[in-house]
Amino acid sequence: MDWRQVVATNLRxxxxxxxxxxxxxxxxxxINRTYISKLEKGATWAGLEVLVKLSTVLQVEPSEFLQRPARRAAGKS
Structure with a gap:
């Protein structure tokens, strides 16, 4: 998973x-709603200023957008 997808998954x-x-x-x-949509699709990169704005509204640390999702164990849903 590339970093755009990591941010997209976490933001969504x-x-x-x-x-x-x-x-x-x-x-x-x-922020423009279309830009949010592109971020959530992993279609564009998010700048630091945007990540800070989003984290402020969502009340999370900006670093949470960069946390790789835990891998699921094989055979579990």
Whole structure:
């Protein structure tokens, strides 16, 4: 998994856990909703300023976006 996908996976997961729609997150972070969508698809790189804005709204440390997901054990769902 490349770093764009790591950020995409974590951003999407954290946003959903916090109950934000992409539109609400974009508004609160003052970021274009289309850009949020591209980030969540792993289609573009996120700059540090954007990660800080998102982490502030989502109330997480910016480093959480860079945590590689735990690998699932074989045969488990």
């Amino acid at each position: 997961r954290i946003r959903r856990e916090r109950g934000f729609s992409q539109e609400t997150l974009a508004y609160e972070a003052d």
